[in-house]
Amino acid sequence: MGQLERGLAPDEKLLVNRHTHWKTLIGPVGIAILATAAAAALIYFVDFGGNIFKIVVGALWAVALIWFLVAPLIKWGTTIFAVTNRRVMYRTGVFNKSGIDIPIARINSVQFRHDFIDRLFGAGTLIVESASDEPLEFNDIPQVEKVHNLLYDELNDALTEDDDAK
Known part of the structure; x- marks a missing residue:
């Protein structure tokens, strides 16, 4: 079990756990x-x-x-992009670690972008717009379209659960 898995809540499931694309x-x-x-x-x-x-x-x-x-x-080895059923996580650093967590419920929209070179390598940029002022861009995400679809599905599930709770 890695460091990332140990930091998850008891009922939280890790859906995506990736380094940035090797093309970097x-x-x-x-x-x-x-x-x-x-x-x-x-x-x-x-x-x-x-x-x-x-x-x-x-x-x-x-x-x-x-x-x-x-x-x-x-x-590259210490930069991780992860998606769970509750949040989007980005971690980087060896001695000075930094990270960001975005709760799924706070995400307004999810977009992806990849140019011709990115498409050749199967990577791209994931853009997550949340309640913050500026959208966050996560560059060189492998299989960005699959991650986008998975994140969109999780966002849709979270919205459906909120509607059901009301």
Whole structure:
């Protein structure tokens, strides 16, 4: 049982639990490959300063790898979008965690948007309008249309339950 499941209320059911789409890692992986190729080329082809130059290039490569690949991987791994039968949750962070919960009963409308690239990858942006001033946009949600439909169904069920209670 994960951290998210332990934080649910006794009668709350987890319906969707996803990281952001893996396409967010394409840029960092591409940069890491380019940095590795550049560092290898410098070490192999440039004969300057001997071993000191190679150590400096290796250190710069390691810093670039941590900055451009490891940090985005950790951010991706710790960013979670979830939907339960009661709320929409978004969590992110390793050391400094932040999150937002939107009760299903407070949601006014649910929209999704995905451009051509998002459609190729099967991702998109989910837009949730609640009682707050601005709609919240959750970017790079995998299978955004399915999540949209599920959230809409839960919203409809919540409204029906409210009408039945009156």
